[in-house]
Amino acid sequence: MKDNFNRKINYLRISVTDLCNLRCKYCMPEDGIKLIPHSDILSFEEIYNVTKKAVEFGVDKVRLTGGEPLVRKNIITLVAMLTEIEGIKDYAMTTNGILLAKFAEELKGAGLHRINVSLDSLDPERFRDITRGGDVNMVLDGLKAADSAGFKEIKINCVIKESSDELDAQEVAKFADKHGYLIRYIRRMNMEEGTFWAVQGGDGGNCEICNRIRLASDGKIYPCLFNDICYSVRELGIEDALKIAIGNKPESGHKSNNNEFYSIGG
Numbered sequence: 001m002k003d004n005f006n007r008k009i010n011y012l013r014i015s016v017t018d019l020c021n022l023r024c025k026y027c028m029p030e031d032g033i034k035l036i037p038h039s040d041i042l043s044f045e046e047i048y049n050v051t052k053k054a055v056e057f058g059v060d061k062v063r064l065t066g067g068e069p070l071v072r073k074n075i076i077t078l079v080a081m082l083t084e085i086e087g088i089k090d091y092a093m094t095t096n097g098i099l100l101a102k103f104a105e106e107l108k109g110a111g112l113h114r115i116n117v118s119l120d121s122l123d124p125e126r127f128r129d130i131t132r133g134g135d136v137n138m139v140l141d142g143l144k145a146a147d148s149a150g151f152k153e154i155k156i157n158c159v160i161k162e163s164s165d166e167l168d169a170q171e172v173a174k175f176a177d178k179h180g181y182l183i184r185y186i187r188r189m190n191m192e193e194g195t196f197w198a199v200q201g202g203d204g205g206n207c208e209i210c211n212r213i214r215l216a217s218d219g220k221i222y223p224c225l226f227n228d229i230c231y232s233v234r235e236l237g238i239e240d241a242l243k244i245a246i247g248n249k250p251e252s253g254h255k256s257n258n259n260e261f262y263s264i265g266g
């Protein structure tokens with residue numbers, strides 16, 4: 001389906017949970033977040049139904065994200081359910097990699113095509129500091145497991161302060177090069193202030209060619225990351241929520257007062 005600015009909307013990003021096992025400084029407050037009540041979180045069946053309808057409307061690219069998608073209970077069951085939908089050409093997940101060593105094999109077996117792993121620093125101390133407690137070795141083990149499971153075109157999402165010349169970014173780039181991973185630099189953004197940047201090495205943040213809509217874990221469809229408008233599939237029904245969201249996709253992003261990366265999935 002095309003939006004009012006002639007952009008073909010073919011990419012659905014699904015945030016399967018607002019929970020996370022890390023607390024990255026640029027993403028989550030230290031003392032945690034106000035959690036979405038359990039009953040507001042979409043069931044697997046609801047996520048399946050939204051995805052199926054979106055595919056009927058022209059979506060052929062799907063990404064699972066979060067929060068941290070691998071902390072959602074029985075995530076492999078959801079991955080396998082969505083594999084059943086015919087017409088998805090590119091089926092990916094963005095993860096912080098902490099639980100990837102445990103799940104890589106099963107994700108591959110359930111039919112996931114690709115994985116992006118977030119990694120901002122290889123230095124254990126700095127990684128722990130950025131993520132408020134994370135163990136970088138778990139992420140590195142996760143990457144190895146993804147390789148062994150047979151995932152190709154593994155991408156690393158590396159958040160930078162200002163430039164890919166920063167030491168951490170350079171080290172991650174060398175590591176990526178050595179292992180054959182692709183790297184995307186994401187400059188730190190602030191939704192409330194409306195600071196957003198195009199992703200280096202990816203298409204995100206480029207409004208003119210934006211092909212995305214986002215499904216949050218509480219069932220709201222967001223046509224733009226940097227705008228608060230959203231349409232609930234539970235209130236409007238799936239078909240109408242999708243149509244209205246695409247029909248009201250803003251020409252460009254501005255800012256968002258209500259959303260955070262962990263709730264809408266980046």
Ligand code: SAM
Nearest residue numbers: 026027066067068095096118157188189261266
């Ligand atoms: N937990 C998973 C992860 O970290 O990969 C998936 C969700 S996370 C919100 C998705 C992506 O958004 C990650 O690559 C993360 O680095 C990025 N991100 C989070 N907060 C950001 C911010 N303030 N500016 C830029 N990127 C951000």
Ligand code: SF4
Nearest residue numbers: 020022024027067096
């Ligand atoms: Fe969690 Fe990902 Fe946000 Fe880090 S960026 S706190 S891993 S959701």
